Amino acid sequence: MTIDFRQAEKELISAGVRLDHLGLAPATSGNYSIRLNDKEIAVTVSGNHKGKLKSGDFLRVDMDGKALEDKKPSAETLLHCQIYKCYEKAHAILHTHSVAGTVLTRFFADKDFITLKGYEMLKIYPGNTMNTHDISVHIPVFDNTQDMVELASRVDIVLEERPDLSVYLIRGHGLYAWGETIEQAEYITEATEMMLRCELETLKLKGAMR
Amino acid sequence: MTIDFRQAEKELISAGVRLDHLGLAPATSGNYSIRLNDKEIAVTVSGNHKGKLKSGDFLRVDMDGKALEDKKPSAETLLHCQIYKCYEKAHAILHTHSVAGTVLTRFFADKDFITLKGYEMLKIYPGNTMNTHDISVHIPVFDNTQDMVELASRVDIVLEERPDLSVYLIRGHGLYAWGETIEQAEYITEATEMMLRCELETLKLKGAMR
Amino acid sequence: MTIDFRQAEKELISAGVRLDHLGLAPATSGNYSIRLNDKEIAVTVSGNHKGKLKSGDFLRVDMDGKALEDKKPSAETLLHCQIYKCYEKAHAILHTHSVAGTVLTRFFADKDFITLKGYEMLKIYPGNTMNTHDISVHIPVFDNTQDMVELASRVDIVLEERPDLSVYLIRGHGLYAWGETIEQAEYITEATEMMLRCELETLKLKGAMR
Amino acid sequence: MTIDFRQAEKELISAGVRLDHLGLAPATSGNYSIRLNDKEIAVTVSGNHKGKLKSGDFLRVDMDGKALEDKKPSAETLLHCQIYKCYEKAHAILHTHSVAGTVLTRFFADKDFITLKGYEMLKIYPGNTMNTHDISVHIPVFDNTQDMVELASRVDIVLEERPDLSVYLIRGHGLYAWGETIEQAEYITEATEMMLRCELETLKLKGAMR
Numbered sequence: 001m002t003i004d005f006r007q008a009e010k011e012l013i014s015a016g017v018r019l020d021h022l023g024l025a026p027a028t029s030g031n032y033s034i035r036l037n038d039k040e041i042a043v044t045v046s047g048n049h050k051g052k053l054k055s056g057d058f059l060r061v062d063m064d065g066k067a068l069e070d071k072k073p074s075a076e077t078l079l080h081c082q083i084y085k086c087y088e089k090a091h092a093i094l095h096t097h098s099v100a101g102t103v104l105t106r107f108f109a110d111k112d113f114i115t116l117k118g119y120e121m122l123k124i125y126p127g128n129t130m131n132t133h134d135i136s137v138h139i140p141v142f143d144n145t146q147d148m149v150e151l152a153s154r155v156d157i158v159l160e161e162r163p164d165l166s167v168y169l170i171r172g173h174g175l176y177a178w179g180e181t182i183e184q185a186e187y188i189t190e191a192t193e194m195m196l197r198c199e200l201e202t203l204k205l206k207g208a209m210r
Numbered sequence: 211m212t213i214d215f216r217q218a219e220k221e222l223i224s225a226g227v228r229l230d231h232l233g234l235a236p237a238t239s240g241n242y243s244i245r246l247n248d249k250e251i252a253v254t255v256s257g258n259h260k261g262k263l264k265s266g267d268f269l270r271v272d273m274d275g276k277a278l279e280d281k282k283p284s285a286e287t288l289l290h291c292q293i294y295k296c297y298e299k300a301h302a303i304l305h306t307h308s309v310a311g312t313v314l315t316r317f318f319a320d321k322d323f324i325t326l327k328g329y330e331m332l333k334i335y336p337g338n339t340m341n342t343h344d345i346s347v348h349i350p351v352f353d354n355t356q357d358m359v360e361l362a363s364r365v366d367i368v369l370e371e372r373p374d375l376s377v378y379l380i381r382g383h384g385l386y387a388w389g390e391t392i393e394q395a396e397y398i399t400e401a402t403e404m405m406l407r408c409e410l411e412t413l414k415l416k417g418a419m420r
Numbered sequence: 421m422t423i424d425f426r427q428a429e430k431e432l433i434s435a436g437v438r439l440d441h442l443g444l445a446p447a448t449s450g451n452y453s454i455r456l457n458d459k460e461i462a463v464t465v466s467g468n469h470k471g472k473l474k475s476g477d478f479l480r481v482d483m484d485g486k487a488l489e490d491k492k493p494s495a496e497t498l499l500h501c502q503i504y505k506c507y508e509k510a511h512a513i514l515h516t517h518s519v520a521g522t523v524l525t526r527f528f529a530d531k532d533f534i535t536l537k538g539y540e541m542l543k544i545y546p547g548n549t550m551n552t553h554d555i556s557v558h559i560p561v562f563d564n565t566q567d568m569v570e571l572a573s574r575v576d577i578v579l580e581e582r583p584d585l586s587v588y589l590i591r592g593h594g595l596y597a598w599g600e601t602i603e604q605a606e607y608i609t610e611a612t613e614m615m616l617r618c619e620l621e622t623l624k625l626k627g628a629m630r
Numbered sequence: 631m632t633i634d635f636r637q638a639e640k641e642l643i644s645a646g647v648r649l650d651h652l653g654l655a656p657a658t659s660g661n662y663s664i665r666l667n668d669k670e671i672a673v674t675v676s677g678n679h680k681g682k683l684k685s686g687d688f689l690r691v692d693m694d695g696k697a698l699e700d701k702k703p704s705a706e707t708l709l710h711c712q713i714y715k716c717y718e719k720a721h722a723i724l725h726t727h728s729v730a731g732t733v734l735t736r737f738f739a740d741k742d743f744i745t746l747k748g749y750e751m752l753k754i755y756p757g758n759t760m761n762t763h764d765i766s767v768h769i770p771v772f773d774n775t776q777d778m779v780e781l782a783s784r785v786d787i788v789l790e791e792r793p794d795l796s797v798y799l800i801r802g803h804g805l806y807a808w809g810e811t812i813e814q815a816e817y818i819t820e821a822t823e824m825m826l827r828c829e830l831e832t833l834k835l836k837g838a839m840r
Contacts, residue, residue: 027754027821049817097751099824103831106748107839118316120354120383121307124237132356133382144750146762172763173750187259191237194309200831201313201410207628207838208417209317328526330564330593331517334447342566343592397469401447404519411523411620417838418627419527538736540774540803541727544657552776553802607679611657614729621733621830628837629737 001091005060008034008042011182013053015094018186020051024096024193029174031074034182035084035091039063043080046072078148079155083178086159087166089126092182094189097174100196105141105171113138114169116195124191126179127164139192140168167192211301215270218244218252221392223263225304228396230261234306234403239384241284244392245294245301249273253290256282288358289365293388296369297376299336302392304399307384310406315351315381323348324379326405334401336389337374349402350378377402421511425480428454428462431602433473435514438606440471444516444613449594451494454602455504455511459483463500466492498568499575503598506579507586509546512602514609517594520616525561525591533558534589536615544611546599547584559612560588587612631721635690638664638672641812643683645724648816650681654726654823659804661704664812665714665721669693673710676702708778709785713808716789717796719756722812724819727804730826735771735801743768744799746825754821756809757794769822770798797822 012032019025030050033043040060044050048057059071065081067073080093104114117136122128128135140158145151151170159165166188167177175192179185222242229235240260243253250270254260258267269281275291277283284290290303314324327346332338338345350368355361361380369375376398377387385402389395432452439445450470453463460480464470468477479491485501487493494500500513524534537556542548548555560578565571571590579585586608587597595612599605642662649655660680663673670690674680678687689701695711697703704710710723734744747766752758758765770788775781781800789795796818797807805822809815 026824027751027817029751029821049813097824099827099831102749102751102828103835106828107832107835118354118382119312120380121237121239121312133354134356144748144763146764170750172748183259187237191239194236194307197309198312198316200835201309202317204414204624204834204838205313205317205410205417207835207840208414210417328564328592329522330590331447331449331522343564344566393469397447401449404446404517407519408522408526411519412527414624414834415523415527415620415627418624420627538774538802539732540800541657541659541732553774554776603679607657611659614656614727617729618732618736621729622737624834625733625737625830625837628834630837 002037003034003091005036005042005058006055008036009055009058011092012042012044012058013055015182015186016050016053019094019096019189020049022190022193024098024189025050026097029097031076031080031095033077033080033093036060040068041077041080041084043073043077046074075146076148078152079176082152082155082159083176086156087163087178089180090166090178091180092185093176093178094182094185095174095176096189096193098193098196100193100200101169101175102172104196104200105169105173108141109171111141113140114196114199115139116192116199119195119198121191121195124188125164125166126184127166129164140165142168142170144171144173212247213244213301215246215252215268216265218246219265219268221302222252222254222268223265225392225396226260226263229304229306229399230259232400232403234308234399235260236307239307241286241290241305243287243290243303246270250278251287251290251294253283253287256284285356286358288362289386292362292365292369293386296366297373297388299390300376300388301390302395303386303388304392304395305384305386306399306403308403308406310403310410311379311385312382314406314410315379315383318351319381321351323350324406324409325349326402326409329405329408331401331405334398335374335376336394337376339374350375352378352380354381354383422457423454423511425456425462425478426475428456429475429478431512432462432464432478433475435602435606436470436473439514439516439609440469442610442613444518444609445470446517449517451496451500451515453497453500453513456480460488461497461500461504463493463497466494495566496568498572499596502572502575502579503596506576507583507598509600510586510598511600512605513596513598514602514605515594515596516609516613518613518616520613520620521589521595522592524616524620525589525593528561529591531561533560534616534619535559536612536619539615539618541611541615544608545584545586546604547586549584560585562588562590564591564593632667633664633721635666635672635688636685638666639685639688641722642672642674642688643685645812645816646680646683649724649726649819650679652820652823654728654819655680656727659727661706661710661725663707663710663723666690670698671707671710671714673703673707676704705776706778708782709806712782712785712789713806716786717793717808719810720796720808721810722815723806723808724812724815725804725806726819726823728823728826730823730830731799731805732802734826734830735799735803738771739801741771743770744826744829745769746822746829749825749828751821751825754818755794755796756814757796759794770795772798772800774801774803 060068065077270278275287387399480488485497690698695707
């Protein structure tokens with residue numbers, strides 16, 4: 001499966017409008033990419049608002065994150081490359097920031113995963129081969145850093161163990177979600193964020209009703 | 211009352227845009243239908259985002275949920291058929307997913323109903339024959355399953371006892387709402403979700419102020 | 421000051437779009453009016469969604485709420501008439517439903533007012549003659565009923581004592597706000613609802629941090 | 631860097647639409663400005679809704695806040711002038727009102743700062759010279775008053791000590807944020823408000839889980 005750079009731009013622009021509308025792209029946060037072919041990825045350049053992306057706000061990088069044109073890729077491009085290498089089926093990646101994800105990963109500062117269990121929405125995950133709500137999904141949570149090489153090395157260990165995965169969280173930072181298409185990546189993002197909001201509300205309710 | 215398939219598509223597309231705008235259609239969740247005539251129902255096909263429906267994302271099924279064309283109906287089509295059979299007046303059904311409904315039905319894991327009492331918004335329910343806020347409405351909550359036949363059999367028992375009903379909830383899953391028109395089904399959905407948010411906030415407040 | 425019926429329709433339609441966008445017009449809730457002249461009021465007819473009003477969804481009533489054409493006015497038209505009679509300066513009234521207002525008035529089931537104190541936003545109230553944030557505004561809260569005559573009689577006692585007032589609440593129901601123009605009524609609605617959300621969050625925070 | 635008055639109007643109108651969409655401009659709250667050149671500032675006139683600004687809703691003032699045309703500037707124009715004087719790089723200022731900022735500054739009534747720590751979003755602040763999430767940012771909180779001269783004198787003491795600053799809060803009132811461009815000011819506003827919402831949710835969660 002290959003996709004044209006202009007088409008990738010269009011799809012990523014549209015995803016940004018949607019994610020911003022959902023409150024998942026505050027300020028210049030987030031970065032998005034599409035796998036163009038075996039050797040190239042289209043990724044957002046650094047520093048723009050993802051709800052107002054336009055043609056030209058993207059560049060080609062190779063599978064190691066090296067810019068193939070004279071623009072500065074998002075700082076976290078390496079994490080995108082890593083996902084494409086680990087998951088042959090991944091063709092689009094969305095990285096978003098949300099209140100629920102930020103609050104939960106910071107609050108449980110020692111936990112290296114968040115467990116989602118018993119939600120109908122869990123059916124969104126393609127790794128859920130039983131296609132049922134009645135499972136536990138452990139979303140990995142990685143401590144944040146500005147050292148992408150170091151972070152990637154920690155992420156690598158987990159990705160290798162989890163061929164089923166389609167999301168992970170970075171603590172106090174945000175969500176990475178990937179899919180076979182940009183639509184699937186977007187649906188996985190929406191569903192995951194909805195369940196994280198449910199978790200946050202449930203915890204407050206548990207405290208209140210104790 | 212009969213309605214043309216194209217008109218039904220238009221009305222369901224419009225309902226999806228609205229429900230998505232209200233945050234009630236995350237990812238590919240939900241399914242919507244309209245009763246076309248005595249023998250046919252128009253229902254959403256499986257797997258699309260309900261905020262971006264277009265002509266062609268619907269199919270005709272018979273009153274037993276059997277597809278009348280070569281498309282895959284939503285998994286829960288059987289539940290739609292059941293409602294149309296039980297409630298002669300029902301001509302449109304909307305099934306939505308929300309944070310408040312998901313959190314409340316999961317939190318009260320053993321309760322098979324949620325009671326709404328004393329809300330002005332209760333006047334939205336046509337079964338509220340006294341047309342007053344000063345009543346208690348018990349919304350049935352069914353445990354979730356992927357076995358639609360089994361779920362339908364449990365739902366059936368309750369629907370038969372409740373000719374007044376226009377909504378029910380599935381635990382950790384979502385809301386079913388129906389009306390004589392798509393507008394009425396949509397208003398009942400909006401009003402119910404608003405009261406569920408009130409319930410959630412009230413519980414947190416009660417805990418906080420104890 | 422007089423205003424043409426068509427112009428009043430336009431302004432009320434536009435207010436409805438705005439209030440719906442703010443989540444203050446769920447389902448068919450709310451009703452809006454404009455004083456046309458000394459003897460007539462334009463008010464929403466009963467039962468429409470206020471976010472989708474169109475020309476024809478309004479009618480003229482006299483100052484006692486009697487319909488001047490063959491349409492059914494909102495059930496609460498009497499409350500509009502009462503406000504126009506008590507407040508000579510009032511030329512537009514908006515009645516909205518919100519989660520915060522509903523939750524707070526129900527939670528404090530015995531309190532007949534909600535006090536807002538120390539908010540910069542309090543400057544929105546024209547009765548705040550010192551034009552300062554540093555005051556206490558007591559918003560009356562009336563118990564809900566479907567008997568408009570009885571409700572109006574209780575409201576009357578308070579309105580007569582409070583020439584400064586531009587809002588009141590009905591318990592488990594919603595907000596009435598009025599102004600010299602539709603814009604002012606809308607701003608007072610927005611500001612009041614924002615402060616009610618602040619009150620709700622503050623109460624939860626107080627409980628949590630106790 | 632100079633900017634044309636008409637261009638400044640366009641940029642401020644657009645910022646208002648965005649901030650209103652984010653719920654940061656309820657009623658007529660807030661005021662916005664752009665530094666036109668060494669001697670003039672374009673600032674919103676008093677009393678309009680910031681989500682519906684149009685050409686003509688702005689005026690030129692000098693660096694002391696004196697109106698250069700026959701319109702009434704926002705009451706807080708003096709605070710804008712002060713920021714432009716203290717921060718040579720500041721070319722745009724946005725003042726907004728939010729639930730989270732209002733609730734937090736009121737709840738911690740004795741604290742003269744709010745500390746944000748460990749958020750990836752902290753990278754938005756240009757004063758964060760290490761460009762890292764792993765810092766503590768102390769946002770000053772000033773007690774509210776209607777006496778702008780007195781408030782400005784208190785603000786002045788802090789601004790002089792904090793050349794790194796790009797935001798401050800006024801208690802029970804709102805946020806001031808500034809940047810080298812209107813885009814940067816807007817991003818800083820969005821990011822700060824997102825972190826304040828995180829703080830509010832975290833506090834409730836801490837209380838609930840205690």
